Amino acid sequence: MKIAEKAAKQADTARRRTEVQEKFAAMSEQEQEAWRLARQAKRQSRKSETEQKRSRLQQGRIVEQAGTQLSGLENWHISREQQPYIDVFQDRKADLVYLTADSPNELSELDSSKLYIIGGIVDRNRHKNICFRKAESQGIQTAKLPIEAYIKLASSPES
Numbered sequence: 001m002k003i004a005e006k007a008a009k010q011a012d013t014a015r016r017r018t019e020v021q022e023k024f025a026a027m028s029e030q031e032q033e034a035w036r037l038a039r040q041a042k043r044q045s046r047k048s049e050t051e052q053k054r055s056r057l058q059q060g061r062i063v064e065q066a067g068t069q070l071s072g073l074e075n076w077h078i079s080r081e082q083q084p085y086i087d088v089f090q091d092r093k094a095d096l097v098y099l100t101a102d103s104p105n106e107l108s109e110l111d112s113s114k115l116y117i118i119g120g121i122v123d124r125n126r127h128k129n130i131c132f133r134k135a136e137s138q139g140i141q142t143a144k145l146p147i148e149a150y151i152k153l154a155s156s157p158e159s
Contacts, residue, residue, distance in 0.1 A: 055080070085117055086138055098135035102128065103142035 024032060081088045089096055098117045099107070110116070117140075119131040135142045 086140075089115055093140065096140045098131060098140050098142045099145060100131035100135065100142055101144050101147075102132035103135075103144040105141075105143045106146050107143040108146065 024035065027035065085096070086093070092115060095114050096117060097107075097114050098119055100119055117135075119134075132142055
C-alpha cells in the first residue's frame, strides 16, 4: 500500500472514530449501556464463529491425516462435541463403553449398537486407573482391547 493511501485510510478511520465517539456522548446512559452490550455480543459472536471454524478445520485435518493412515476410516462415524460425552449421550448411557487398559473386561468383538469412548491412552503407566475410575463413577461399562494378545508392548510384563 502506498504511503498516501495508508495516510488516507488512517484519516478515514480517525474521522469515523470521532463520529462514533460524538454519537456515543450524545446518548443517554441506558442507550450507552445497550450499545456496549450489543458490541460485546457482536465480539462474542465473532469469537464463537472463529472458534467453530478453527475446530472444523482441525477436525478436518485430523480426519484427513487419519484417512491416509487407516484403511476403512470413511466407514467410521466420528463426531466431536463441545459438551461432555456424558451429557451428549445421556439418553444412551447404557450403550456407552469406555475403552481403558485397566478394565477387567476384554473386548472380543465390536457391537455396532454401542458407542465406544477411546480414553485409555493416559492409563498405561503414570496415570493408572484414571479412565477406569471415571467410567465407574459415571456408571459406564468398560472394556479393554485385546492388544497384548497381538502386540508385545515394551511396558508389558514378560509372559
